[in-house]
Amino acid sequence: MPVRTLAGDLPTAPPGSVVRLQGWVHRRRELATVTFLVLRDRTGLAQVVVRSGVSRQVPPEETTVEVTGTVTANPQAPGGVEITEPAVTPLTDAAETPPVELWRPALTAALPTLLDHAAVAWRHPAQKARWEVAAASLRGFRATLDATGFTEVCTPKLVGTATESGANVFAVDYFGRPAYLAQSPQLYKQQMVGVFERVYEVGPVFRAELHDTVRHLAEYRSLDVELGFVRDHRDVLAVLRDVLAGMTDAVRGSGAAERLGLEVPEVPAAFPVIHFADALALVGAPADEPDLAPEHERALGEWAMAEHGSDFVAVEGYPMAKRPFYTHPETGSAPGGARWSNSFDLLFRGLELVTGGQRLHRYADYVAAIEARGEDPATYASYLAAFRHGMPPHGGFAIGLERWVARLVGAANLREVTPFPRDLHRLAP
Amino acid sequence: MPVRTLAGDLPTAPPGSVVRLQGWVHRRRELATVTFLVLRDRTGLAQVVVRSGVSRQVPPEETTVEVTGTVTANPQAPGGVEITEPAVTPLTDAAETPPVELWRPALTAALPTLLDHAAVAWRHPAQKARWEVAAASLRGFRATLDATGFTEVCTPKLVGTATESGANVFAVDYFGRPAYLAQSPQLYKQQMVGVFERVYEVGPVFRAELHDTVRHLAEYRSLDVELGFVRDHRDVLAVLRDVLAGMTDAVRGSGAAERLGLEVPEVPAAFPVIHFADALALVGAPADEPDLAPEHERALGEWAMAEHGSDFVAVEGYPMAKRPFYTHPETGSAPGGARWSNSFDLLFRGLELVTGGQRLHRYADYVAAIEARGEDPATYASYLAAFRHGMPPHGGFAIGLERWVARLVGAANLREVTPFPRDLHRLAP
Structure with missing residues (x-):
């Protein structure tokens, strides 16, 4: 019995040779004298021609089958090759x-139907390709970081403790005691900078989001990076740039981008950067706005494309008041009263994609920052131990995998x- | 200002050149006329010599510093090079x-002390190297699978629903409704075989383990693999063999194995396989024993080494009664009454490391298996939908990352x- 041939390898199989395929009956079309069976495997589709004279019994669609038959050139078939004289088991x-x-070429069912029948709906080649974009992104993310001295943690x-933000945490019954699902690996990845200098993690994060919107999930995949010995957030932004370049390269090389007809963005050698205060002025927002509204982000995206030919733009200096306690103030700020921060958001095609920045690294700064928010530093004792015992200037960022993929494939x-x-x-x- | 030089690159820096290092004060040793500062960064250690005449002020251990100084050959220094005439900031x-x-060369504190001070204790080079073994294992796992048509999910x-085993699940307050933390990705990875044929996942799994032992954790990392179009569990075992070969290769190539003095096992071209019934006979256990005791596993490990020169041995055919409902009975079993299964445990140096096997793939078999355990198939409706709509013969396995690393580094x-x-x-x- 010949070894299995994959559909994607058929175009290079010698005409006349006998091959063995395995996969799903993707489509069964019975004509008067011939039945076409389109077989689907992980690499693509293959056309099988069942003529009168041999058994026309082809199982119904989605049945898994083995097909043994002869490779036959046919310019009309996908890949220029079809299988004739098949035995279908x-x-x-x-x-x-x-x-x-x-x-069908496109999945036309309504979203709730697709979600209710996920195990089957994801078999559709176009839907499957969307996840292949995600998987390629993960490969590109890790490859870039593995090549530059990062350690996966x-x-x-x-x-x-329900630290970091306090709100929106899921409570767990932990052997009769309360525990919580981590909203992010932030406090742990920082501690690991003290061990490995440069770390990354891909893992689930959990948010008890009461917002029922197209851009919130209760569980999603966070691609987290943190690195030590930075000068400021600009060093972090440079790593983010390389990571996104690695991710887009991997998506381009995956084949899924082509099948989906995606316009994979070019990542510029350096992201255009605009200060938060300048961004407000540019979009005509009041100078005391604490955040960018969606229409402001869209306008900045258009500006970045028009001025810099870039799908990406980094907004730096976000107001300290809107950032978490571990945020490093803008370099050169007056002690204790910084208005701006060494943090950034990266916008992709006018939508926020990544948040990052430099973190505090001095123990005394942490104690002051936590107390200034009315919290007790003792709550953070094990986290703060890392800073009492020597930490480098550091920073990092987090990319939401689903958000990245949705933007890339144009899913609302x-x-x-x-x-x-x-x-x-x-x-x- | 020169770019940063890493400690590991110092031996190739030109003597006489001025370099800039960054890292932690690993050790400070003040002698009469000279202070030795050993600097630690992510790549290793570097010796810095602070002589009288320049400032002898070296900050205390674990402080992060920048050192600028001259590369000077010294056969007694680590790597044959040290830094002289330094400025330490x-x-x-x-x-x-x-x-x-x-x-100190070894971490001698008691385990509770190390765990309580994890953020600092993991900085110790020997402890850090243990995680580098884990990170290398993850790289090798993914590289092997990425190269053979697997998709990360x-x-x-x-x-x-608290399915699969029912016991030992953590309950979560999910917006006021009960939810649970997944004990394994088993039911989902099988559904994804219907989409991608070959899938893997690295992620946390959660077990509300009431056993307070050295080999149980409430949260650990599971390296999960599942693949379709197998003949039986032997095809699964062949993939497991390649995966472990990829993991050991990556560990060997990481440098951490050498620093820890590990004996990384040779993975044989094929694992020796023994049937459960033969294993019982070999170790002198009663033929009706439903499981292997730790002393039996040890004896089988010794047998594998003596007979096959292998650190690994697969035991196949485990009793159906001890396996989960989705387990495929032994090929050729009488319908409905199989005693043995197409599943296996892989023992590594006489300890169970991996469980895997072939799964059921026919819808009717699932309904029968679930009902035979006194459960209602309706509980599994969305999982079973994948089987109603066509699934291939398939199987898979799961490796516990922490268990693998512990065995490899000899941690009890x-x-x-x-x-x-x-x-x-x-x-x-």
Whole structure:
């Protein structure tokens, strides 16, 4: 019995040779004298021609089958090759009719239907390609960091205190005691900078989001980076630039981008950077606005494209008042009263994609920052131990995987690119 | 100002050149006329010689510093090179004395002390190297699978039903409704086989383990693999073999193995395999034993080494009664009454390391298996939908990262190789 041939390798198989394929019946089309069976495997589609004279019994769509047959050139077939004189053997019972039509070029069912039937709907080649963009992004993210001295870390998702932001945490019954699901690996990745200097983590983060919007999920994948011995947030931004270049390269090389017809953005050699105060002025917002509204982000995206030919623009200097306690004030600020920070948001095509910046690194600064927010530094004792015992100037960022993929493929709703989304209403499948 | 030089690159720096180093004061040793400063960065240690005549002020250990000085050959120094005529600039306030002595060759503090002070204790080069073994293992795992047609997936950790085993799940308050933390990605990775054929995931899994032992954690990292179109569990075992070969290669290439003096095992071209019934006979256990006791596993490990020169041995055919409902019975079993399964445990040096096997793939078999355990198939409706709509014969396995690393570095307790372990008693740091 010949070894398995993948659909994607068929165009290079010698015509006349006998091959063995395995996959799903993607489409079965019975004509008067011939049945076309389109077989789907992980690499693509293959056309199988079942003529009269041999058994025309082709199992229903989505049944898994093995097909042994002859490689035959046919310029009309996908890849210029089809399988003739096949023997079709089912690998399991006949499949029931799928809840969504997977053989049509586009998935046209409504989002709730797709989500309810995720295990089947994700088999559609266009939907599958969206996750391939995600998987390629993960590969590019790690490859860039592995090549530049970063160490992957794994930090706990069960935590004892609802720190960092306090709100929106999920409570867990931890052997009868309260625990919480980590909203981010922030406090742990910083501690690991003390060990490895440069760390990254890909993992789930949990937000008990009461916002029922297209851009919020209760569980998502965070691509976290943190690095020591930086001068300021601009060094962090340079790493972010390289990471996004690695991610876009991997997406471009994956094949999924082509199949989806994506315009994968060019990552410039350096991101255009604008200060928050200048950004407000540029978009005509009042100088005392504490944040950028969606229309401001859109206008900045248009400005970046018009002025710099860039899909990306970094806004630096966000007001300290809107940033977490560990945020480093703007270099040169008066002690204790900084208005601006050494932090940034990166906008991609006019939408916020990444938040990052420099963090505090002196123990005394942490104590002051935590007390200034009316909290007790003792709550953070084990985290602060890292700073009492020597930490370098450092900073980092976090990229939301689903948000990145949604922007890249032009999906309006994060749920369209998340295999099993979790939100206020949805905990299944 | 010269760009930063890493300690590991010093041996190749031209003698007489001026370099800039950054790192931690690993050790400060004040002699009568000279102070030795050993600087630690992510790549290793560098010796800095501070002589009388220049400032002898060296900050205390663990303070982060920048050192600018001259590269000078000295056969007695680590790497044959030291830094002379240095300028030492602290990058932060003087560090407090660490709770464990990081400059000693070995960390001698008791485990609870190390765990309580994890952020600092992990800075010790020997401890840090243990995690580098973990990080290298992750790289090798992914590289092997990326090269053989696998797709990385991310499956939800918040789930709606306490399925699979029922016991030992953590309950979460999910917007006022009950939810649970996933004990494994098993049911989701199988569904994704229907989409991508071959999938893997690295992620946290959660077990509300009431066992307070050296080999149980409440949260650990599971390296999950699942693949379709297998003949039986032997195809799964062949992939596991390649994955472990990739992991050991990556560990060998990481440098950490050498620094720790590890004997990284040779992965044989194929694992020796013994049937569960034969294993019982070999170790002299009664033929009706449903499981292997630790002393049986040890004996099998010795047998594998003596007979096959292998650190690994696979035991196949585990009794169906001890395996989860989705387990495929042994090929050729009588319908409905199989005693043995197409599943395996892989033992590494006489300890169970990996569990895996072939899964059921027919919808009707799932319904029967679930009902036979007294459960209602409706509980599993969304999972079973994948099987109603066509799934291939498939199987997979899961490797516990911490367990793998502990075995490799010879740590008796998983907590020794887990940066922030979670168990019955420990939820911090």
